């Protein structure tokens with residue numbers, strides 16, 4: 017074969033192969049868990065909607081499952097890691113998470129900082145559900161290296177070359193709702209601009225979309241506090257940067273679901289601590305994100321108690337307006353919480369930088385965001 021022909025064949029092969037390596041990875045597997053509300057058993061701790069007495073076992077079992085998952089690259093814990101920001105529960109969950117064989121990342125939830133919004137229960141120890149708990153900075157310094165890098169409560173990292181992940185702080189001390197403040201938004205836009213060539217996943221505790229019509233106004237138990245109060249502004253930012261394909265949140269305590277809004281896929285992750293007590297494993301390729309939502313192994317007795325507490329008196333606050341008390345309403349409520357149809361699935365990646373020539377020169381609009 018002529019040398020020039022060989023050269024052309026080589027060049028052709030490079031052109032064929034290049035796009036497949038454009039994202040810098042072929043397959044990434046990561047776990048997500050949320051809302052363990054870890055509570056070391058103590059006086060005043062009891063199983064309610066949140067299975068507090070079983071929370072340590074549930075977390076330990078979730079970590080065991082992740083450690084048995086082949087090819088796992090990292091795990092993200094999306095907030096409400098403690099019952100109510102008790103320092104001993106922060107230490108306990110840190111020691112459990114440190115048992116993971118892969119790197120892990122943590123974001124802050126509304127129950128992880130002082131003052132927590134839950135009023136103290138009569139007869140409970142002074143710091144159980146009371147208005148004290150660890151500070152935001154204690155939280156950030158406890159989890160240094162697990163996303164946190166210095167005193168800021170928001171962070172970003174590249175756990176695998178070609179993948180950028182962002183952890184937002186959506187919490188407002190003293191309330192259970194959330195927001196993303198202006199200084200954090202400015203940081204976020206700088207970070208998105210600086211990392212615009214990497215596929216990006218955003219993690220936070222509060223979400224940016226609704227999962228039930230009750231969340232669209234304050235009329236039903238302030239359920240409009242489930243998403244952040246500047247959700248529309250945040251969605252517009254995610255949409256503006258094409259590398260943001262996926263946004264993953266906790267806080268809602270329902271089975272895993274997803275929703276597509278203007279090319280961005282939003283996921284909600286089930287709680288470790290409340291029915292149906294699941295964890296998620298995602299697999300990401302340059303083309304698609306697939307997932308399985310799995311039950312955390314636990315005794316039948318605990319599972320049955322969690323289910324009974326969900327539709328019983330302990331779960332009353334979590335009952336939506338179209339889930340009235342009674343057999344039909346309970347069935348509807350369980351279907352909403354179990355979300356069985358979403359336990360497995362896959363969605364496409366919208367960011368394919370070099371394969372389809374979508375790596376664009378930043379527009380004036382993007383540059384404007386960066387310098388403001």
Ligand SMILES: [Fe+2]
Nearest residue numbers: 051096267269
């Ligand atoms: Fe929670």
Ligand SMILES: [Fe+2]
Nearest residue numbers: 096125126267
């Ligand atoms: Fe929460």
